[in-house]
Amino acid sequence: MNSTSIENVANYLKYKGKYKGLLGWIFSTDHKRIGLLYLYSMATMFSVGVLLGLAMKLELLAPGKTIMDAQSYNATFTVHGVIMIFMVVVPGLPAVFGNFLLPIMIGAKDVAFPKLNLLSWWLYVAGVFLVLAALLFGPGTPDTGWTFYAPYSFKTGTNMLPAVFGAFVLGFSSILTGLNFLVTIHRLRCPGLKWSKLPLFVWTLYGTAWIQLLATPVVGITLVLIALERLFGVGIFDPAMGGDPILYQHLFWIYSHPAVYIMILPAMGAISEIIPTFSQKHIFGYKALIASTMAIAFVGYLVWGHHMFTAGMSGTAQYYFSLLTFIVAIPSAIKVFNWISTMYKGSINLQTPFYWAASFIFVFLIGGLSGLVLGALAANIYVHDTAFVVAHFHYIVFGGTGFAFFAAIHYWFPKIFGRMYDKAWANTGWIVFFIGFLTLYSPMFYLGMMGMPRRYYDYLQEFHGGNILSTIGSWVLVTGFIIIIVNLVRSARIGPKAEMNPWNGKTLEWTVPSPPPLENFDEIPELGENDGPYNY
Amino acid sequence: MEKTNHVVHDHYDAEGSKIGMWFFIFTELLLFGVLFVIYSVYRYMNSDAFHLAALELDTFIGAVNTIILLVSSMTIAMSTTALQKGNKPFTLLLSGITLLLGIVFLVNKYFEWGAKFDHGIYPGSAHLTETFSQGEILFFGLYFIMTGLHALHIIIGLVLISVTMWKINSGKVHAERAALLENSGLYWHLVDIIWIFLFPLFYLIT
Amino acid sequence: MSNEKHHIVPYRVYVFVLLGLIALTLLSIEITHIDLGSLTVAGAMVFAAVKSYLVLTWFMHLKYDKPYIVTMVIFVFAVFAVTIVVTFLDYLYR
Numbered sequence: 001m002n003s004t005s006i007e008n009v010a011n012y013l014k015y016k017g018k019y020k021g022l023l024g025w026i027f028s029t030d031h032k033r034i035g036l037l038y039l040y041s042m043a044t045m046f047s048v049g050v051l052l053g054l055a056m057k058l059e060l061l062a063p064g065k066t067i068m069d070a071q072s073y074n075a076t077f078t079v080h081g082v083i084m085i086f087m088v089v090v091p092g093l094p095a096v097f098g099n100f101l102l103p104i105m106i107g108a109k110d111v112a113f114p115k116l117n118l119l120s121w122w123l124y125v126a127g128v129f130l131v132l133a134a135l136l137f138g139p140g141t142p143d144t145g146w147t148f149y150a151p152y153s154f155k156t157g158t159n160m161l162p163a164v165f166g167a168f169v170l171g172f173s174s175i176l177t178g179l180n181f182l183v184t185i186h187r188l189r190c191p192g193l194k195w196s197k198l199p200l201f202v203w204t205l206y207g208t209a210w211i212q213l214l215a216t217p218v219v220g221i222t223l224v225l226i227a228l229e230r231l232f233g234v235g236i237f238d239p240a241m242g243g244d245p246i247l248y249q250h251l252f253w254i255y256s257h258p259a260v261y262i263m264i265l266p267a268m269g270a271i272s273e274i275i276p277t278f279s280q281k282h283i284f285g286y287k288a289l290i291a292s293t294m295a296i297a298f299v300g301y302l303v304w305g306h307h308m309f310t311a312g313m314s315g316t317a318q319y320y321f322s323l324l325t326f327i328v329a330i331p332s333a334i335k336v337f338n339w340i341s342t343m344y345k346g347s348i349n350l351q352t353p354f355y356w357a358a359s360f361i362f363v364f365l366i367g368g369l370s371g372l373v374l375g376a377l378a379a380n381i382y383v384h385d386t387a388f389v390v391a392h393f394h395y396i397v398f399g400g401t402g403f404a405f406f407a408a409i410h411y412w413f414p415k416i417f418g419r420m421y422d423k424a425w426a427n428t429g430w431i432v433f434f435i436g437f438l439t440l441y442s443p444m445f446y447l448g449m450m451g452m453p454r455r456y457y458d459y460l461q462e463f464h465g466g467n468i469l470s471t472i473g474s475w476v477l478v479t480g481f482i483i484i485i486v487n488l489v490r491s492a493r494i495g496p497k498a499e500m501n502p503w504n505g506k507t508l509e510w511t512v513p514s515p516p517p518l519e520n521f522d523e524i525p526e527l528g529e530n531d532g533p534y535n536y
Numbered sequence: 537m538e539k540t541n542h543v544v545h546d547h548y549d550a551e552g553s554k555i556g557m558w559f560f561i562f563t564e565l566l567l568f569g570v571l572f573v574i575y576s577v578y579r580y581m582n583s584d585a586f587h588l589a590a591l592e593l594d595t596f597i598g599a600v601n602t603i604i605l606l607v608s609s610m611t612i613a614m615s616t617t618a619l620q621k622g623n624k625p626f627t628l629l630l631s632g633i634t635l636l637l638g639i640v641f642l643v644n645k646y647f648e649w650g651a652k653f654d655h656g657i658y659p660g661s662a663h664l665t666e667t668f669s670q671g672e673i674l675f676f677g678l679y680f681i682m683t684g685l686h687a688l689h690i691i692i693g694l695v696l697i698s699v700t701m702w703k704i705n706s707g708k709v710h711a712e713r714a715a716l717l718e719n720s721g722l723y724w725h726l727v728d729i730i731w732i733f734l735f736p737l738f739y740l741i742t
Numbered sequence: 743m744s745n746e747k748h749h750i751v752p753y754r755v756y757v758f759v760l761l762g763l764i765a766l767t768l769l770s771i772e773i774t775h776i777d778l779g780s781l782t783v784a785g786a787m788v789f790a791a792v793k794s795y796l797v798l799t800w801f802m803h804l805k806y807d808k809p810y811i812v813t814m815v816i817f818v819f820a821v822f823a824v825t826i827v828v829t830f831l832d833y834l835y836r
Contacts (some may be wrong), residue, residue: 242670
């Protein structure tokens with residue numbers, strides 16, 4: 001299939017179109033270039049978010065004011081949250097690896113609407129700049145937390161409007177990406193690639209796209225209402241005019257809980273690709289993994305209330321949300337079971353992506369189980385709004401999505417850049433990062449159970465030890481992060497040339513050259529009766 | 537030197553465009569859906585005040601606007617038939633009627649809103665917050681937000697239909713490539729459906 | 743990917759549907775003049791539901807579309823309905 005003619009075609013990194021240089025990238029409708037645009041912009045925002053996180057941990061090194069006062073601390077955790085959620089983990093794997101790999105994995109030349117795809121990225125950049133404008137100009141950096149809870153979000157004197165509008169625009173970008181992926185998966189699968197043969201990463205993108213489509217408008221309109229409230233005083237969420245602030249919380253979490261699944265589903269998909277490749281074995285329970293993906297997407301849409309157990313909901317609603325929260329844990333557990341069963345009796349190939357994937361399973365387990373502690377009504381009252389919650393969602397969002405992201409970048413790096421990274425440095429980066437991660441977040445479980453509340457710049461003397469440990473962890477983690485980044489950036493430029501299929505993967509992206517040519521395939525591939533994504 | 541063999545592929549997939557539009561419509565449905573959730577929660581909490589406040593709205597104008605939108609929906613649906621039959625002038629006439637009816641709807645809306653403003657009923661007005669009960673304030677807040685957002689969608693729809701007519705006129709949209717017209721039609725029907733629900737919720741609960 | 747033959751809907755079908763829609767609109771106005779107590783709103787909503795069903799099936803061509811599109815539309819409306827029900831689990835029992 002890989003004739004020599006395809007070697008003559010310029011690969012997507014080198015190809016020259018209507019524009020040259022940077023313009024050739026930011027106006028390119030090629031899905032691979034757009035994927036990399038997302039990668040670079042997200043990496044930038046992630047670094048900013050990491051710096052803010054470091055600043056928070058430094059503030060918490062000792063009780064009382066260390067480097068900033070209460071107001072700056074409030075602004076810092078707000079901006080950290082907004083950046084990390086709306087600009088990093090929500091676009092996350094779909095925007096980078098989904099864009100890059102989805103068309104190749106299903107044997108297509110591009111996504112269904114390439115121009116719309118480029119528009120999504122532009123909207124993303126516009127949203128980023130709007131939020132940044134809120135930080136740099138106007139009466140003060142937003143200090144509401146990333147949740148923008150009413151009524152404070154329309155009472156605070158800080159510069160909320162651009163931040164809220166920016167989040168709205170970022171949401172629109174996310175919707176368009178989801179829409180594009182749905183149409184692509186429905187219409188552009190190559191001949192013979194039935195639904196029952198789709199790679200699991202594609203399946204998770206499919207589930208994710210549905211959530212993006214159905215949940216994002218909810219937060220969009222809710223944020224518009226906050227803006228209208230600030231501008232005109234409509235009264236929708238203002239208790240002084242009969243509005244119900246708890247309704248705001250409902251609407252906010254109708255989006256923001258499914259958003260957690262927008263983050264984690266593609267991460268699970270990437271892990272489902274990596275585990276079979278490095279076990280050289282057919283994935284265990286392919287259909288169960290698809291079913292659990294769709295179950296998570298659907299049930300995850302209906303459990304939002306478990307963020308509000310102490311807000312003053314009715315008891316009936318609390319029982320319902322608690323019950324469904326426990327139910328939604330089942331499909332996640334099925335996935336973990338299947339990954340481990342895939343490794344069983346496989347010929348494990350210990351490489352960097354596998355280390356990341358295995359550590360993903362470890363931290364995801366801890367994050368998931370601590371989620372059940374929070375999902376139980378009685379336990380939730382006890383640890384609500386403490387450092388325990390912070391530890392839990394960092395284990396899921398950072399440990400889950402973040403680790404999967406690093407697994408994915410180390411897995412597909414040779415395909416994307418056509419070069420291989422230094423494996424020794426990559427492994428070193430991983431182990432340092434992993435140790436830093438555990439040191440940073442594990443003490444927070446303990447601190448939270450002892451009663452240390454979240455979102456304060458200060459704490460009681462008795463929490464000092466745990467906080468010191470946690471802050472040291474943040475330094476270790478950043479060291480690991482720097483090692484990883486330097487290694488990858490350096491290897492993308494001068495690493496040894498990578499083969500077409502360095503890991504012996506079976507999905508379609510490993511049948512095209514590294515890096516892939518502009519339109520991926522010489523001719524659209526065709527799958528026979530016995531071909532499949534995991535047939536080892 | 538690298539070759540620049542970028543193939544301009546003329547990719548046309550009517551079904552792909554159509555489901556793309558449907559996915560967008562799903563998003564819009566949920567967008568308005570949230571407002572309907574808010575409406576139903578507040579109506580449940582203040583049902584008497586909502587009854588009282590609805591008396592301020594003129595059912596006649598609401599009904600006229602409903603019928604205007606229904607007729608415009610029919611004409612845009614018919615224009616697809618006309619295009620498929622290859623009758624370009626009739627297609628343009630029908631979509632032109634839709635455009636016109638949409639504008640008439642907006643003009644009606646303008647006078648309706650204007651009358652409310654003259655009576656001092658608008659979000660945040662002193663008259664509203666001082667003389668009306670909380671439930672009524674919420675009713676009018678929702679009234680302005682929901683009909684306002686709906687009017688915004690009418691405007692988007694009008695722009696979309698204008699672009700489509702331009703392309704029909706220049707021959708880019710024709711019987712074999714009717715997707716743009718069909719999609720504009722779908723969007724317009726969505727706007728219609730939302731109004732079908734807005735009308736009873738605001739005008740008919742007296 | 744050749745284009746499948748489109749189903750061309752005759753004009754008169756649209757006229758009939760429009761007449762039905764207008765009749766339902768007038769009826770729903772009439773019915774709210776009769777005092778049915780709490781059922782008034784429910785009645786108006788039933789009329790609205792029937793009207794949107796007509797628009798979806800005929801104007802939006804769902805009658806002629808492939809089943810999977812119809813399934814998705816039903817699914818989205820179901821998701822919305824469930825969302826309302828779950829929200830009211832809070833408000834009804836507060």
